[in-house]
Amino acid sequence: MYKKMYIEEGKISYQYYLGNGQFLMEVFSPQVAGRALPGQFVHIACGPALSTDPLLRRPISIHRINKEQGSIEIYYLVVGKGTELLGMKSAGDNISIMGPLGRGFALEQKAKKAVLVGGGMGIAPLLALAQELAKEGKEVVSVLGAASGAGLARAGAFLAYGKLIEATEDGSRGLKGRVTDHLEASILGNDTLVYACGPLAMLRAVAEMTGKMGVPCQVSLEARMACGVGACLGCTCVSTAEGAYPKVCKDGPVFWTSEVSL
Amino acid sequence: MYKKMYIEEGKISYQYYLGNGQFLMEVFSPQVAGRALPGQFVHIACGPALSTDPLLRRPISIHRINKEQGSIEIYYLVVGKGTELLGMKSAGDNISIMGPLGRGFALEQKAKKAVLVGGGMGIAPLLALAQELAKEGKEVVSVLGAASGAGLARAGAFLAYGKLIEATEDGSRGLKGRVTDHLEASILGNDTLVYACGPLAMLRAVAEMTGKMGVPCQVSLEARMACGVGACLGCTCVSTAEGAYPKVCKDGPVFWTSEVSL
Amino acid sequence: MVNMAVNLGSLYLKNPVTVASGTYGFGLEYKDFYAPDKLGAIFTKGITLHKRIGNPPPRLWETPSGILNSIGLENPGVDVFIRDYLPQIKDLDTAIIPNISGSTVEEYCRVAEKLDGEEGIAALEINISCPNVKEGGMAFGSCPNTASKVVKEVRRVTGLPLIVKLSPNVTDIVSVAKAAEEEGADALSVINTLLGLAIDIRTQRPVLGNIMGGLSGPAVKPVAVRMVWQVSQAVKIPVVGMGGIAGWQDAVEFMLAGAAAVCIGTANFPNPMVALEVLEGIEKYCKINDIDDVGKLTGKAWKEMDR
Amino acid sequence: MVNMAVNLGSLYLKNPVTVASGTYGFGLEYKDFYAPDKLGAIFTKGITLHKRIGNPPPRLWETPSGILNSIGLENPGVDVFIRDYLPQIKDLDTAIIPNISGSTVEEYCRVAEKLDGEEGIAALEINISCPNVKEGGMAFGSCPNTASKVVKEVRRVTGLPLIVKLSPNVTDIVSVAKAAEEEGADALSVINTLLGLAIDIRTQRPVLGNIMGGLSGPAVKPVAVRMVWQVSQAVKIPVVGMGGIAGWQDAVEFMLAGAAAVCIGTANFPNPMVALEVLEGIEKYCKINDIDDVGKLTGKAWKEMDR
Ligand SMILES: Cc1cc2nc3c(=O)[nH]c(=O)nc-3n(C[C@H](O)[C@H](O)[C@H](O)COP(=O)(O)OP(=O)(O)OC[C@H]3O[C@@H](n4cnc5c(N)ncnc54)[C@H](O)[C@@H]3O)c2cc1C
Ligand SMILES: Cc1cc2nc3c(=O)[nH]c(=O)nc-3n(C[C@H](O)[C@H](O)[C@H](O)COP(=O)(O)OP(=O)(O)OC[C@H]3O[C@@H](n4cnc5c(N)ncnc54)[C@H](O)[C@@H]3O)c2cc1C
Numbered sequence A, B: 001m002y003k004k005m006y007i008e009e010g011k012i013s014y015q016y017y018l019g020n021g022q023f024l025m026e027v028f029s030p031q032v033a034g035r036a037l038p039g040q041f042v043h044i045a046c047g048p049a050l051s052t053d054p055l056l057r058r059p060i061s062i063h064r065i066n067k068e069q070g071s072i073e074i075y076y077l078v079v080g081k082g083t084e085l086l087g088m089k090s091a092g093d094n095i096s097i098m099g100p101l102g103r104g105f106a107l108e109q110k111a112k113k114a115v116l117v118g119g120g121m122g123i124a125p126l127l128a129l130a131q132e133l134a135k136e137g138k139e140v141v142s143v144l145g146a147a148s149g150a151g152l153a154r155a156g157a158f159l160a161y162g163k164l165i166e167a168t169e170d171g172s173r174g175l176k177g178r179v180t181d182h183l184e185a186s187i188l189g190n191d192t193l194v195y196a197c198g199p200l201a202m203l204r205a206v207a208e209m210t211g212k213m214g215v216p217c218q219v220s221l222e223a224r225m226a227c228g229v230g231a232c233l234g235c236t237c238v239s240t241a242e243g244a245y246p247k248v249c250k251d252g253p254v255f256w257t258s259e260v261s262l
Numbered sequence C, D: 001m002v003n004m005a006v007n008l009g010s011l012y013l014k015n016p017v018t019v020a021s022g023t024y025g026f027g028l029e030y031k032d033f034y035a036p037d038k039l040g041a042i043f044t045k046g047i048t049l050h051k052r053i054g055n056p057p058p059r060l061w062e063t064p065s066g067i068l069n070s071i072g073l074e075n076p077g078v079d080v081f082i083r084d085y086l087p088q089i090k091d092l093d094t095a096i097i098p099n100i101s102g103s104t105v106e107e108y109c110r111v112a113e114k115l116d117g118e119e120g121i122a123a124l125e126i127n128i129s130c131p132n133v134k135e136g137g138m139a140f141g142s143c144p145n146t147a148s149k150v151v152k153e154v155r156r157v158t159g160l161p162l163i164v165k166l167s168p169n170v171t172d173i174v175s176v177a178k179a180a181e182e183e184g185a186d187a188l189s190v191i192n193t194l195l196g197l198a199i200d201i202r203t204q205r206p207v208l209g210n211i212m213g214g215l216s217g218p219a220v221k222p223v224a225v226r227m228v229w230q231v232s233q234a235v236k237i238p239v240v241g242m243g244g245i246a247g248w249q250d251a252v253e254f255m256l257a258g259a260a261a262v263c264i265g266t267a268n269f270p271n272p273m274v275a276l277e278v279l280e281g282i283e284k285y286c287k288i289n290d291i292d293d294v295g296k297l298t299g300k301a302w303k304e305m306d307r
């Protein structure tokens, strides 16, 4: 049988605090890294194995994939129990990760230009994507936004793969305003594909804009997850087709805007 | 109102692994240390504050009291969730401790000679007692036993306060056999008081022996605890008086053998 | 400023944060940690007509995010309570609410009568839901008819506000709630413990001396919130919500679900300061959300929901 | 050598470790982690006569040591199950047990009839305890009379072994168990989820799209063990125990309490390998305790207890 998901005891090679509750962690996990694709995620056991609270794993996007080294990077924000416990880990600690999970971003598309739109922690899955698209020879434009400059701690890394537009709501870094205020120019013209990840309100705005302009667009969604593999039917979003609830963990997390009603 | 119990964020000054699942930890906790008496215990939150499993604190005896330094030592064995989490802590970490709790060993008694009988982890509360009794000018004899030599990791510390008799069931260190096999000689004669802590079977044997010989004896008991302060009525033992269930956390953990039916 | 006072019928509480029966002794066990009169109310350990020695040990067992207890209403009896304990707490600036139990309706009434005359008692909590006694207790709370009977008879013998404590171990808690309301209950406590059992795989026997016990703590919170939600929409009298509250967020959740006041039980054990933290947290939550009266939280989740 | 095979009436399981309905899809979702035919049985996601799209999101919420779900029996309907899914799993060397539901007794029967003729089905689990559907489901399992009716009618239309899944949301689970036994159930599954609710204090609304949900996971274990203990002593047919099993120790606890087999649900999510770990752990436990047949664990805690 074709193996594509793994459960692996990953060893943390580093964990850096990036300020404002954000962490960047590298985990040595050769099996997961070996199969990982941009837009996929891992399911992480954040607490001690012997404790049943928190009970569930936490889904975290794969931020960067290093296949030669057999490692992945994750970029996350502390928002509750699980991520707080994750933030307490140090280099050398082991964590159980399941993955790679889900359907990632569509690759090898015809469009020559890719515009990556990331808001807040939505920036996380886009770095691996930028890297892959650059490898494919696409023109990559990353439009990354956050509430303030602190939220753009990882934006610099995107420069290696193409053009970078930064925006902050308070204007403390880059352009002032939301990513969607500064998007139109980048997606004008043919042969463009948009990939977006971020808060629902942002995704809605991006979907509307790309829809109007006739530009195809993929969005990466979030939902509370239990299994992460399509077994529990818990992590539903809403299909554009009547009466269907796609599963974010298996049918997504990446969807075409035409597939889901946001 | 007279304050006698505290909740304190103690800072771990050291934690040593003593082999066979045993740990020795020193915690800087000046309030608790300031009031602690031999035989009392502390109630420790072992897991991360934001997790509800394990839910309850764990009762651990005060192994040594250093009032000048404002610290206490605990000596514990990993047997489950709580103690396993405790064992993962390192110097510099904080832990929440409640204490000092309970009624400790009777001090300033008339008897000139004190025989301390400790089996396994029952050795833990006796060190602080030995120290205090030596200070009182008593003749202290410590009879300490364990399954094997590994369990006597802390026995050497008793030498500072008097005579030490070691016994192991496998004969790997000291006399071969149980503490009770080597006790009689030490408690012969008048003016002796016995203090015992260890497995129930050992306490029963000591109580029977001292009872027959007419030597007064105190035992330190264990029970599953929730509150540790006498509020939940959960940690009962059985009184020798008809129809009464003393509370180990408040009426004990130390009882005269005449008070409880073992 | 947030008005933190609440009224449970004729019973005034200076704030909605109280401690649960059986988890706070007779009100003084935790006094080293904070002055108990900061609480809105203290529900005492269950009191019966005669002294009860309780169940044989072991009486406690930890479970995932919860505990099982089988205390069995150990208490010195109502007379000793009145003589030895009440004097020490009656002057506290908080509502003292004895929790009363009986093996027969008659016993409930006798206990209520005795307490009725005493100074310093704000209300009575009628426990028809104790899972740890052979007679009475939960048996009364398991069906609307027997529940009615207890409330009706106790109502006759005392003018004190009556808070009836419901059992979650029923198919239809709403029918029991309504029965209690009809017979004159002034408020309802929701919930007592869930009936549970644990087995020690080394001894291969139940861990508790009394075999079964009552499950409490964070584990039961979703069940408790659900019952508060159901009961508070079905009756007109206020509901005191409890079951697994371990932080202010939980308390707010219960109030939004329909509780007029909350009761903290098991969480006192790991964190004796929890009640004060909850009190502060609720007040801050109200401020941040521009709520000037804590009572406005009560039932907000269903009052404002579009269906 | 320990004999690990168990018989649930006429249903043979090669070992007592199974996976719970709704937590293991249709049996293939976890195949990357281990071969599903290592399991004693696979209980499928609930199947209904017609396709059901399930409840609107959100459908999941984590609670202390548990989860609330309100999936609402999303499934493609029995015909699609037979056409698309069954062929993929029917040859697995494990018992395939469809879990069936209906809004009416008639629907249960139609589903059972359709499955009855199919190859590769070992038994049917009748779900009269789903808390997440408006009609049918838990309503059937909440009282002995309606439970009887479903079991009786399904019994008529199929010769397959019937395992009736009971709801814990009742005052007296034993009476429902006995009713199912009387009408010809071959075994009982104890328990389905506890009805619960959670409120998001930021939105001040219930977190689940369907408002209430079913509580599962380690939090409910003491309630589940208690019910297995009660039911297994009251009926003669075997009990499949479930509710919060997260390790082999929990599985042993259920068996000692009276379960002939165990079912693992929620714990598959954090630890997909849990079923194999449980299987190994039970076998090792038997060896260490000199038990040559796993069936001897069943009810040991009450069989050997002196009262
Ligand atoms: C496919 C996927 C990929 C993700 N990738 C990343 C990532 O790369 N970096 C990152 O920081 N976060 C990511 N998230 C979100 C992350 O999973 C949640 O922040 C995390 O589960 C919160 O767990 P907690 O225990 O810390 O917080 P909890 O205590 O569980 O919740 C705290 C807060 O977080 C919100 N929250 C929790 N889980 C989710 C969720 N699944 N979706 C939306 N909101 C949630 C809650 O509403 C609440 O506000 C991703 C989520 C999904 C579904
Ligand atoms: C007053 C008092 C003083 C104590 N002093 C010490 C000490 O100095 N050093 C030390 O190592 N231990 C001491 N103990 C025992 C210690 O409290 C338990 O080992 C601890 O609570 C186990 O927690 P856990 O989560 O690791 O294990 P759990 O997962 O809770 O249980 C694992 C095993 O430990 C046993 N156990 C758990 N709690 C108790 C208890 N309270 N009494 C008896 N058995 C128990 C269980 O039966 C089980 O076998 C003391 C207990 C009491 C009551």
Ligand SMILES: Cc1cc2nc3c(=O)[nH]c(=O)nc-3n(C[C@H](O)[C@H](O)[C@H](O)COP(=O)(O)O)c2cc1C
Pocket: B232, B233, B234, C020, C021, C022, C023, C044, C045, C046, C047, C069, C071, C073, C099, C127, C130, C165, C191, C192, C193, C215, C216, C217, C218, C220, C242, C243, C244, C245, C263, C264, C265, C266, C267
């Ligand atoms: C150790 C203990 C003793 C209890 N004793 C009583 C009691 O005497 N009378 C009563 O009505 N409820 C009693 N209860 C139930 C609590 O008052 C409360 O209803 C229940 O524990 C749920 O709340 P919690 O989860 O916050 O503990 C007791 C609970 C515990 C844990």
Ligand SMILES: Cc1cc2nc3c(=O)[nH]c(=O)nc-3n(C[C@H](O)[C@H](O)[C@H](O)COP(=O)(O)O)c2cc1C
Pocket: A232, A233, A234, D020, D021, D022, D023, D045, D046, D047, D069, D071, D073, D099, D127, D130, D165, D191, D192, D193, D215, D216, D217, D218, D220, D242, D243, D244, D245, D263, D264, D265, D266, D267
């Ligand atoms: C996500 C989810 C879906 C479930 N779906 C069903 C179902 O379709 N039919 C059913 O009878 N039980 C269903 N259950 C209940 C489980 O089969 C099981 O009875 C319950 O979860 C208790 O076991 P656990 O604590 O091990 O999960 C579901 C449970 C969960 C968590």
Ligand code: FES
Pocket: A224, A225, A226, A227, A228, A229, A230, A231, A232, A233, A234, A235, A236, A247, A248, A249, A250
């Ligand atoms: S999380 Fe279980 S189906 Fe997606």
Ligand code: FES
Pocket: B224, B225, B226, B227, B228, B229, B230, B231, B232, B233, B234, B235, B236, B247, B248, B249, B250
């Ligand atoms: S642990 Fe609560 S009374 Fe002793």
